[in-house]
Amino acid sequence: MSRPDELVVGILGGMGPAATVDLLEKIVASSGAVRDQDHLHLIVDCNPKVPNRNEALDGTGPSPAPQLVAMARRLEAAGADFLAMACITAHAWAAEIRAAVGIPFVSIVEETATEVARLVPPGTPCGVLAAQGARRARLWERALEAIDRPAIVPDAAEQARFMELLYRIKAGDMGAEVRAATAALARTLVERGARLVVAGCTEVPLVLGPADCPVPLVDASEVLARAIVAYARRERPLPARAARSGS
């Protein structure tokens, strides 16, 4: 049924566009809607022109912060009641986004950590496949530390391999080779003790499904999609506006 009290969702997207489409699909699927009018009102700024987040965090490219802030403000001006972002590495600038707008920002990292805390007890080692920039900003390491689930991450060579795969996915290559190599990286984390794996980059679920992973796979995009639906329908209270540092 139609819910006039539903909130309008603003999504910072385009990083990359396929990951944004994947998130939108998951929101549509999570809505349990029968008629068009039962779905959420989403305003999506799918802006792939945002500078490369990994290069910025490596110090080899410009900061995406000015563009992310401009997108957040545009979405607020267009009528969004709260914001979310379909790129995990860009959450390194979550504090700047939160400071720039008067509406709440829902963090995919915080939502996923909450889900992980629901799924496995404290002390459980959790594998994370994440982009280099997210690693450098320690987004997942800090979020998992905060809930006392130690992060198991790729070593330097594996991380370099993952970045190669990530740029192939962004270039549209979601073929068998990329899928097999991503699954192999997930299995490496499991061999190293991970009892759960977080698809900690929004491109990962494009090539890795639960069947490819010998332990439970937590798809951060899926978690964010469900959280967005719950917040928009006011089934749970939105996070406070106060900025939490860098996630």
Place this chain on the structure above:
Amino acid sequence: MSRPDELVVGILGGMGPAATVDLLEKIVASSGAVRDQDHLHLIVDCNPKVPNRNEALDGTGPSPAPQLVAMARRLEAAGADFLAMACITAHAWAAEIRAAVGIPFVSIVEETATEVARLVPPGTPCGVLAAQGARRARLWERALEAIDRPAIVPDAAEQARFMELLYRIKAGDMGAEVRAATAALARTLVERGARLVVAGCTEVPLVLGPADCPVPLVDASEVLARAIVAYARRERPLPARAARSGS
């Protein structure tokens, strides 16, 4: 490579959301992009709260025009250089949208008619599967008449059947039964002389592919996606701002 002179695309969507996601996927796939930054900047107002277009055209529900106009203006204010809409029936209010903004509006109906004119010679009967509202507004009938390709459309009973299928698709049912029934309707148009079938509702390509149709199937969403990419990259001039009546 990055194209600083690319145009920003504003998309009126959410009618329904799955059809909008389908259009976005087709835009991403049509972009031939290698890096995130090669993709188009899209601003999408995915607003499923727009009143039912078929009911409005049947005289049994409120007009969606005020909401469509508000969406178009919001997208213009957010920075869109031109507009397109991921719902064909809503093109019955194209004139109102065009009158409300200072940027061009690309019509999925006009773009598809141009594609049909490229594919088959004048006089070729073309089947169209379209929603009741689009039928009532004669969107396809007039567009095909204008290029001298007679429209072959379902009869009243078949149209009622199509509307049942359409609302099932909108409710998320894209199962084998819906697919088979949609394909059967397409075949009926072919048996009646259609030498080409237009998927003339943005939900149709969600359940009907070229393999399901014994004659060439023109997917209006696919045509619009390619047109959007070409316009945004300035590979072709945008349509003049002057309103063409009701398409």
